[in-house]
Amino acid sequence: MQLQAGSHLIDLSRPVVMGILNLTPDSFSDGGRYYQQTALSMDLVLQRAQQMLDEGAVIIDVGGESTRPGAIQVSEAEELDRVVPVVEQLVSRLGAIVSVDTSSAAVIRESAAVGASIINDVRSLQRPGALEAAVASQLPVCLMHMNGEPAVMQKAPHYENVIEEVLSFLQQRAAVCIAAGIAKEKLIFDPGYGFGKNLEHNLTLLRYQQRIAESGFAILAGLSRKSLLGHLLGREVSERLPGSLALAAIAAQKGAHIIRVHDVAATVDVLAVYHAVDQQLFHLH
Numbered sequence: 001m002q003l004q005a006g007s008h009l010i011d012l013s014r015p016v017v018m019g020i021l022n023l024t025p026d027s028f029s030d031g032g033r034y035y036q037q038t039a040l041s042m043d044l045v046l047q048r049a050q051q052m053l054d055e056g057a058v059i060i061d062v063g064g065e066s067t068r069p070g071a072i073q074v075s076e077a078e079e080l081d082r083v084v085p086v087v088e089q090l091v092s093r094l095g096a097i098v099s100v101d102t103s104s105a106a107v108i109r110e111s112a113a114v115g116a117s118i119i120n121d122v123r124s125l126q127r128p129g130a131l132e133a134a135v136a137s138q139l140p141v142c143l144m145h146m147n148g149e150p151a152v153m154q155k156a157p158h159y160e161n162v163i164e165e166v167l168s169f170l171q172q173r174a175a176v177c178i179a180a181g182i183a184k185e186k187l188i189f190d191p192g193y194g195f196g197k198n199l200e201h202n203l204t205l206l207r208y209q210q211r212i213a214e215s216g217f218a219i220l221a222g223l224s225r226k227s228l229l230g231h232l233l234g235r236e237v238s239e240r241l242p243g244s245l246a247l248a249a250i251a252a253q254k255g256a257h258i259i260r261v262h263d264v265a266a267t268v269d270v271l272a273v274y275h276a277v278d279q280q281l282f283h284l285h
C-alpha cells in the first residue's frame, strides 16, 4: 500500500512512524515548550522536528489545538498563528512530510498552501467548510472516530458494539468524502483511541483493529502515552513509554500502517523488530 501525500509517495507496505509536534500550551503530554511563538521557539520546534526525522519519523504531525480530554477550544486565528508558520518552516527548511492536526477549513487551506502533505482531522471534516477545503487541497485525509467533543467525550461513553459503531462512522465519513471528490486511496481510517472511549472500549478496539483494517483503507493508530495506559499500569504520562511501545507493536500486528507517537526512536526500533518477524527478514542492514 502507498499513500500519495502531496509531492511525497509514502510506502505503507510496512508500518511507519508519525512523530507528534505539539504547538499547544495545554497538550496532555508535552505542551507549552514551543508555545511562545518567538524566533527562539521556532528554532526549538525545528530542532525537535529534525530530531524526530533523524530518529526515523516519516511524518511530522503538527497541531495547534489540544484535543486531549477536557481541552478547551482555541480560536481559528490563534490556531492559524501557531500552525501555519511552523508548517511552512518544516517544509521549506527540513523538507518534512507534514500532517496538520486541525478541524478548521482555514487552517487546512493555509497549511496546504505552504506545503502540508496530509490533513489529520480528529473531527473527520465535519466542521463548516472543512470538507470543501480538503477537496480543494487534494491532500490525503485521516478520518478519525470521536464520540462528542474533547470537552465532554470522556463523560460515560457508551456503545452497543464499539467496533461496528466506529467502523460504521468511518465508512459514512468516507462515503461523504468520496462523493465530494476525495479519492478512496487518499483516505485513512483511525479508530480514535481515547476519544470518547473508556478502557474497555479502547482495548476492544485494539483487540479487533484488524476488523477496521479489513475495510481496505490505510489505518492510523494513536495510542502513545494515552490514559488507557494510566488505567492499565497506574503510570503517569512521563512513565508510559514501555506501555506505549507495547501498544505500538500490537497496533502494527493488527494492521496499523501509521503509528502516531511522542517517542520516535524507540518506536522505530519496535516496528523494525515487528517488520523483521512479520517478513521473516534475517538481515535488517
Ligand SMILES: Cn1cnc2c(O)nc(N)nc21
Residues within 6 Å of the ligand: 063, 067, 101, 120, 121, 122, 142, 144, 190, 192, 193, 220, 221, 222, 223, 260
Ligand atoms: C491529534 N491526535 C491526538 N490523538 C490522535 C489520534 O489517536 N489519531 C489522530 N489521527 N490524531 C490524534
